[in-house]
Amino acid sequence: MGQTVANHLLQRLRGWGVENIFGYPGDGINGIVAELGEAEGPHFVQSRHEEMSAFEAVGYAKFSGNLGVCMATSGPGGVHLLNGLYDAKLDHVPVLAIVGQTHRTGMGGSIQQEIDMHTLYKDVADAYVQTAMVPEQFPNLIDRAIRTALSERRPTAVIIPADLQETDYSPPQHEFKHVPSSKPGLSRPLVVPPKDEVRRAADVVNAGEKVAILIGQGARGAADEVVELAEETRGGVAKALLGKDVLDDELPFVTGGIGLLGTRPTWEMLRDCDTFLMIGSNVPYAQHLPPFGKRAVQIDIDPNMIGMRYPTEVNLVGDAAETLRRLLREVRSRKGEKGPERWREGIEKSVREWWDSMDQQAHxxxxxxxxxxxxxxxxxxxxxxxxxxxxxxxxxxxxxxxxxxxxxxxxxxxxxxxxxxxxxxxxxxxxxxxxxxxxxxxxxxxxxxxxxxxxxxxxxxxxxxxxxxxxxxxxxxxxxxxxxxxxxxxxxxxxxxxxxxxxxxxxxxxxxxxxxxxxxxxxxxxxxxxxxxxxxxxxxxxxxxxxxxxxxxxxxxxxxxxxxxxxxxxxxxxxxxxxxxxxxxxxxxxxxxxxxxx
Missing domain, CATH: 3.40.50.970 (Thiamin diphosphate (ThDP)-binding fold, Pyr/PP domains)
Structure with missing residues (x-):
């Protein structure tokens, strides 16, 4: 008996290192569920509702740094995944949704649980969504969906009709209009900005005496560099909500969150700064950023997010840690300078008083x-x-x-x-x-x-x-x-x-x-x-x-x-x-x- 498409799918997921599939069964994915019962993995985690499956995949991806995978049946199951997938899309989290569909012979016939899944998923999984129709489309569909999700940090979706899951797998051939694939894996390039742009950014930073830094989840791998930048400039560091765990709150110059859920030290620092650096953050509330007119630099890995929250003077597209390391070579130390030291002292005093007041408020x-x-x-x-x-x-x-x-x-x-x-x-x-x-x-x-x-x-x-x-x-x-x-x-x-x-x-x-x-x-x-x-x-x-x-x-x-x-x-x-x-x-x-x- 040959390998089924469903069996090949699970084998390919194992090749990508997928350990868990968060899902809920239904007849639109019977072929995959049946193979899961016989396969060596991935481990199937049964939630109480498909929306929870998607949220669990998002949580897994956020805290592991790896791909989250969720799965649902055709019709209502696929609909239920959407909210969790939109959560992944808006928070830039890599998640793959595997969704069932009615039999190919019934598609277009308005039969039970038939929804135009491809159209339904075209927005939430706009980075990559495809409906499989023949076995030869695998493994390319899965490989491309995973590579896209990981490289673009977005949800993707593969829709697989129920009868195709049980069909014998046959790989793509060396023929016209067949699309092969290669070994699972993703080599991530190190993205760094041009040297002259780094120097321009350093000129902005070096000219300021009241530096304010805002970090988001995109700075998670750059905590040491952020601390060094704050120490050299004598600035303070605020944290966007998704970047709350990036930097230790015990550091005296960390002012806490921003916005309606933020802190008074952050509000005061951003109000009074003369130089603003935003690193790995896409805070959508411009009214909580510094008043327009401050000199500003933004660092982000995603060029689509550059320059859209604040009228920045220099925009650096690149990996946060490596970009900051290059920037730090050009930034001059302000330690011991009267103006920057007075600015830092004011930030640290404000932070101490804030934590005192938070304790008092709690009581x-x-x-x-x-x-x-x-x-x-x-x-x-x-x-x-x-x-x-x-x-x-x-x-x-x-x-x-x-x-x-x-x-x-x-x-x-x-x-x-x-x-x-x-x-x-x-x-x-x-x-x-x-x-x-x-x-x-x-x-x-x-x-x-x-x-x-x-x-x-x-x-x-x-x-x-x-x-x-x-x-x-x-x-x-x-x-x-x-x-x-x-x-x-x-x-x-x-x-x-x-x-x-x-x-x-x-x-x-x-x-x-x-x-x-x-x-x-x-x-x-x-x-x-x-x-x-x-x-x-x-x-x-x-x-x-x-x-x-x-x-x-x-x-x-x-x-x-x-x-x-x-x-x-x-x-x-x-x-x-x-x-x-x-x-x-x-x-x-x-x-x-x-x-x-x-």
Whole structure:
């Protein structure tokens, strides 16, 4: 009996080093699933929903640096993958989607579960999407999809009709219009900018006295070079949300995040700098970057992302680490110079005061637990090799502002799509990428009800395969779609409408216990720290169900007048929580001005 197309597909994936396929079965991929049962790999990870399969593939790719692979059946299965794949596209993550299709004889006949998959995937997988029609198209389809995903850091898709999967494989021949392929593998070129452009960039940097550096996930392999640049220029370093884990927060010149989820030291530094360097970041909010008119340099590996967020003077397309090494040869040291040293001293003072105020804000009384206290207590307890994921929503505020990462820690969330529901599956993907590392997911109760509870079943199923079985899901339980509630107030001037914002109460710890996981309910602020200690010492997955106060506001570092006006209008219009919001919001903001100064 000859090799089937499905068997050849799995063999090719193994050749590329693919260890896991995150998916959900269906008759559109029966041929592949049947071969998986007989093959030596890859390992099939069954989620509870195809969207979770895609998120798990994204989480795996983000934390491993390798290709993530997800798989779904024809029709509804392929539709369900889309949200996770758009997350990969917008955050520049390499993911391959393998999607089933109806039999070739039925295509175009409006039969059950037939969708024009090629057209459906043409946007999300615009880098490469192809529908296989004959065996001879393999292995080229798979090889090209993988090379494209890895080289362009984007999702790609291969659509395989169900009957073709079971057809005997025959390789492409040395014939007209046959397309061969070569051995799996990808040689990545080292991209560096021209010397004269590096010198121009150095001239800009050397002319400045108040240097501000913004790094994103594209600087992940260049942490040492970023530190050296900051030391030589006496500048400070801010971090985009996806670059939060790039640089150690214990460094005194690291100002933290940018934007609405950012910090006051970052806002002040970018406001007052005279020279701006953006490295490996595609922050989409120009209003949070320095006022136009500053001298600026951008470094990015992707020429499509150059010069589109700020009117930069010099744009360097290249690998961040190698480009910075070449730039550093041309940058003169400003150590000991009065102006740059005064600038650095001001940055470090602002950072110290900010962390003091964050601690004070986390201890503002709340009913029952201040949500900031959750991350405030976790931060000093983070294991050195931890992987942290955050869902979208108010949880992302506290993740961004209160967690202090050290070198070796990893963390991520849905940065650009900002989709709900990714926190738990990201953590599952992280555990398959690093089964020997503890993982923590910070999840709002809205996202938990959306799909996190179901995916706890996946956690229970696979925890025994992880050498370190610790996966802590921390639910910020406030029975409110809290981030949207605050957006309604601050951006729409609308009081909270309970009919759309209130959530039905659920015991998340109780649900975890009912399926055999650890679960603990916390409704006292002083119990938060000990609860983290117990969860981190556990010998298996744990759900911490922490009841927190929805009236604690996620106040940005700089409150714009229109946001303050809209919030005041919303509260005056009969917001049901107006009294608690006003009192606790005032107490929280005051901590920035009353915390001890060093």
């Amino acid at each position: 503002v009384p709340a009913d029952p637990v201040n949500p900031m206290r959750i991350c405030n207590e976790l931060s000093p307890r983070l294991p050195d090799n931890v992987v942290v994921t955050s869902d979208s929503g108010s949880a992302a505020n506290w993740y961004a502002r209160h967690l202090r990462f050290k070198t070796g820690m990893r963390g991520s969330l849905s940065g650009t799509l900002a989709t709900m529901g990714c926190g738990v599956p990201y953590a599952i993907g992280a555990k398959f990428a690093h089964p020997d590392r503890p993982a923590i997911a910070l999840v709002g109760d809205g996202a938990m009800q959306m799909n996190g509870m179901a995916e706890l079943i996946t956690v229970r199923r696979y925890a025994g395969e992880w050498s370190d079985p610790r996966l802590i899901v921390c639910v910020l339980h406030n029975d409110d779609l809290n981030q949207v509630t605050w957006e309604l107030r601050a951006m729409g001037g609308s009081p909270k409408p309970p009919f759309s914002q209130d959530l039905p109460p659920v015991s998340y710890a109780g649900f975890a216990q009912s399926i055999g996981l650890g679960g603990e309910t916390v409704d006292d602020a002083d119990a938060v720290g000990p609860a983290w200690d117990r969860a981190l010492a556990a010998d298996g997955p744990v759900v911490l169900d922490i009841h927190c106060d929805p009236d604690i506001p996620p106040i940005p570092p700089y409150v714009e007048t229109d946001q303050l006006t809209d919030t005041s209008k919303a509260l005056a219009s009969g917001d049901p929580d107006r009294f608690g919001v006003m009192v606790k919001g005032l107490r929280t903001k005051l901590q920035e001005f009353t915390s001890p100064r060093r």
